[in-house]
Amino acid sequence: DAGITQSPRHKVTETGTPVTLRCHQTENHRYMYWYRQDPGHGLRLIHYSYGVKDTDKGEVSDGYSVSRSKTEDFLLTLESATSSQTSVYFCAISDPLAGFIQETQYFGPGTRLLVL
Amino acid sequence: AQKVTQAQTEISVVEKEDVTLDCVYETRDTTYYLFWYKQPPSGELVFLIRRNSFDEQNEISGRYSWNFQKSTSSFNFTITASQVVDSAVYFCALSEAEGSARQLTFGSGTQLTVLP
Numbered sequence: 001d002a003g004i005t006q007s008p009r010h011k012v013t014e015t016g017t018p019v020t021l022r023c024h025q026t027e028n029h030r031y032m033y034w035y036r037q038d039p040g041h042g043l044r045l046i047h048y049s050y051g052v053k054d055t056d057k058g059e060v061s062d063g064y065s066v067s068r069s070k071t072e073d074f075l076l077t078l079e080s081a082t083s084s085q086t087s088v089y090f091c092a093i094s095d096p097l098a099g100f101i102q103e104t105q106y107f108g109p110g111t112r113l114l115v116l
Numbered sequence: 117a118q119k120v121t122q123a124q125t126e127i128s129v130v131e132k133e134d135v136t137l138d139c140v141y142e143t144r145d146t147t148y149y150l151f152w153y154k155q156p157p158s159g160e161l162v163f164l165i166r167r168n169s170f171d172e173q174n175e176i177s178g179r180y181s182w183n184f185q186k187s188t189s190s191f192n193f194t195i196t197a198s199q200v201v202d203s204a205v206y207f208c209a210l211s212e213a214e215g216s217a218r219q220l221t222f223g224s225g226t227q228l229t230v231l232p
Contacts, residue, residue: 033219042120042207042222043161058219090161092220104151105211105220107161 003027004108006091012114019078021111023091025071032074033058033092033105034066036085043090049074081115088112118143120210122223129198130231137193137226139208145169150184150191151209151220161207167191198230 003026013019023032031050035043035058045058047066055066063085065077078085091108119142129135141150152164165175167184175182179196195202208223 035220040224042209042224043220044222045219048219088159103149104163104166106163107153109160 004091004093004106006089006108006111008111009109010112012116013081014116015082016080019081019113019115021076021089021091021113023074023076023108025074025093027093027095028071029093029095030071031094032068033094034064034074034076035090035092035107036060036087037090037110038087046076046089081113083115086113086115118145118148118210118212118221120208120221120223122206122208122226124226125224126227126229128229128231131200132197134194134196135198135228135230137195137206137208137228139191139193139223141189141191141208141210143210143212145212147212149211151211152182152191152193153207153209155205155207155225157204164193195228198228200230200232203228203230 005024007022033048034046036046037043044060046060046064047055047058049055049068052068052071055068067075089111092105094103094105121140124138127135148169150167154162154164165182172184172186181194183192191208205225205227207225209220211220
């Protein structure tokens, strides 16, 4: 299994509060991704990173920001959480230029976020 | 824009039956990758298979087999002699092959329940 951890695994917060989710990898992969999973939508890309301090938006980036100051860590921040951001958040890693296996995205265990 | 459609929202079968999960995709790219992931009740996402668009050879792995047909833009997944442990949500996904971001576009998933 790819070495990917997410913290926290569960979080309950109130509307309007800031929230930061952390993804940590031990595989030294260049690319890291944040997805959210909602019923009926599968997984949708929020943001991704292709290197330290290099990030780009995905399909559903409004209300989210990201940062990557080290290869191994990718942070997702909800500046002011809303109830519509209640979801399961998955981090994924890959390294498309490193070979067949590394090209595939492997996912972390997920974080369940409830915004009241 | 890329799109993946999994028309079967839920499927229920009795153990030892064969079951096929359908996946239809849309893309303007001439080269692309197709994936299947499994999400068991525990919630993690497990990678099952990746196929390249230029390789239409079907693949079999134990009780699992995949039928890729570019002519119909389909990448169907068959489980032979299903078992209770196969109960999960199965996601089909598509990514570009050109460029390094390799963002995944997911279908909405098929909930498979295998009854004893």
